[in-house]
Amino acid sequence: MRIWKLGFVICVWFLFTAEYCLCRFVVENINLKVTSPDSLKGSYKCALANFGIPRYGGTLRGLVKYPKENQDACNSFNDVSFKPDNPGGLPVFVLADRGGKNTCLVVSGCYFSNKSWNAQNAGAAAILVTHETDDLLTMDLPEHDPTATYLENLTISSVFITNSLGISIKKALEDINPVLVTLDWTEALPHPDERxxxxxxxxxxxxxxxxxxxxxxxxxxxxxxxxxxxxxxxxxxxxxxxxxxxxxxxxxxxxxxxxxxxxxxxxxxxxxxxxxxxxxxxxxxxxxxxxxxxxxxxxxxxxxxxxxxxxxxxxxxxxxxxxxxxxxxxxxxxxxxxxxxxxxxxxxxxxxxxxxxxxxxxxxxxxxxxxCSEIETNECLVDNGGCWIDKVNNITACKDTFRGKVCECPIVNGVKYVGDGYTHCEHINECKEKKACQCSKCKCKNTWGSYECSCAANLLYLKEHDICISTKDVNTRDGWGFGWVFFGLIAIGVIGYVFYKYRVRRYMDSEIRAIMAQYMPLDGEVDVPVTRSHGEI
Missing domain, CATH: 3.40.30 (Glutaredoxin)
Known part of the structure; x- marks a missing residue:
């Protein structure tokens, strides 16, 4: 008990003389979500730094890179760039080692803020500092550093991650697996009511x-x-x-x-x-x-x-x-x-x-x-929320939601765009998907929700047969077709006439003759005497 009390007195006196103890900070966590590779997928806790500008109410997605040299990020990355590989590409998150024996704010002569500043100057959007253990702590600003004039311009997102997560990320990068990470501030602050x-x-x-x-x-x-x-x-x-x-x-x-x-x-x-x-x-x-x-x-x-x-x-x-x-x-x-x-x-x-x-x-x-993170704000209005955008057609993958923006390829006029929503989106090309317009002379034009088939000049597309034919062939074939129909009708008429003359007419004649024979003798026929019985007149 005396030892505890003495330790407490020393700590209080340490605070009292303006040498602040790191233990005074309560670690505030946010979610770090790994979406790739599959072996690392999941949510992990990380601790927010007391510097930079956090994205409360929003998210930030990036590709993790671990430098081959200067792995504690204590020196400037003069010949290294952590900017996106392509225009509109995913931001880069630098993975940095804490390194060495530490005090409250500094590690082997390098402040946490130094690491973040070096990463920011190299184009990184965030820095993930790994610990030697799985304990999390709050990275803070230097208390008294007259040379730290950069602090006013330090805006990079900085978080502290556990040793086990850091090792897993390094292993994935060694195996040449891209590591995609999302920092999520949407639930960093509670929202108990409207005020x-x-x-x-x-x-x-x-x-x-x-x-x-x-x-x-x-x-x-x-x-x-x-x-x-x-x-x-x-x-x-x-x-x-x-x-x-x-x-x-x-x-x-x-x-x-x-x-x-x-x-x-x-x-x-x-x-x-x-x-x-x-x-x-x-x-x-x-x-x-x-x-x-x-x-x-x-x-x-x-x-x-x-x-x-x-x-x-x-x-x-x-x-x-x-x-x-x-x-x-x-x-x-x-x-x-x-x-x-x-x-x-x-x-x-x-x-x-x-x-x-x-x-x-x-x-x-x-x-x-x-x-105002619990009030709906449109993050898509600032730099398009970091999402893909087609400036020519004014189409964007950024969607504003109650808990922040989401990068998701859009649906335009009933046509679904596909892609990751961050670096690219493209609408489905039905000319490739449909089994149509496939003949050698056919041409296919993709339209919203459908497609159009056509042929080169002097050729006509027949949709039912999916072929292109010459307009001359169409005229010739139409002429022959009309001729065949005409002659066909004539043949049908002749056959009908012959049938009527030799078949129907003979049948009708025989019927008529039978009826008339009942009343008078016909030519060529013999009179038949009628025998009367007695008593008749």
Missing amino acids: VEYEFWTNSNDECGLKCDSQLKFVKTFKKVAQALEQNGHTQFTPHYITWYCPEEYTSSEKCKSQCINHGRYCAPDPEEDFSKGYTGKEVVVQNLIQACFYKVANESGKSWLWWDYVTDFSTHCQMKEQQYNKDCAHKVIASFGSGTRGDVAIQPTLVINNRQYRGRLDNKAVLKAI
Whole structure:
């Protein structure tokens, strides 16, 4: 128990002196779906990085490549390109080793963000970093790296995968099997109801390097969007500020006194990490409390969106570098609002949306997309969603759905296009499929849902026989045909006449003669005497 307590005190003190522990991060997972080869098909968990711009509400499909050299991606890929092999082809995902013995943020002198930046510069759409174990962790930005000016432009999707998945992918690539992977953010954020609840974990400190710069820029650029969403009832926003407490064993130390208030109960790191100069952690805690109080009052008055105005104004007029970071300046800003409201605080600037932590850079559009990921948005309007498109006929394979776009070959005028939906789609050629227009001189033209057969000049196509014949042949044959019909009719007439004359007429004559013979003798016949009986007259 004493060992555990000592370890906890050391970790808290480590945080307290602004050296952050990686264990503070809760790993947020998304689905990684392998669709090829068959031996790897399935869904796998991967951990989102705290940098780049994630595609909340959408998906990204790509072809995995493992570099032959620079496999930990710690160096620039100067002579290697990870752009799609063909225009409109599948994006490339770089598989990179974590490599070496690690600390919270860096591995053998290479930050996780360095790996992603090198892959992005080589044209990759995403990077999959493999672990040495099957544990997942959150890749984070470097806390203090004055040379990391690239972070502002880091947009690539970055995820952390398990060691076993990494080995399986490498084995498939060695066997010359293409590995197709889809990163799926559609269920990365929960959607409990129609109103999105999100939290911003921030800090009033403006001298903490890149993270503070990113935080202030985000607040200024996202303010109007956040206020519009809140005023129209689409969101419920809450700012939060993280504080630590000083272990009882150290409350009397100079470090605790300079960084804490209320006898060590609420503490914040020293802004400059130098206790002998500049502002103290105690002053940061006070400003955090003022901002939190402002939000509380504004929220209770039904105008919670005023917090964005206050924090923006405070960061403009009460900067540390201008020596205006104090209570007097804060009160002047509050006074300019009349009745005020609002607050702020955090280990790092981040958002929590529907009780799930947002991962990635605080980019205006990306955050809005994450907040509105449960509202139907048309991803097909941006770069056609990465799907196949026929610009000539304005036909696309991109379909917008409630959970994001889908690349699926379309059906146009009843004709189904076939293909993968990403690199190509083509409509079915019925001239090849149908057993028609197959004669040597026949021509087949594919049409929507059908086909048309024709022949060369002076030839006529007979559909019933699937042949081409000359129009001269048709005229000749028609003439002979008419002649045969004519003579045939004459022959039938002659035969009828002969039949009538010699057959029917003889029959009728014999009948007539028999009838007449009953009444008078006919020529050539002898009279027959009639014998009368006695008594007759």
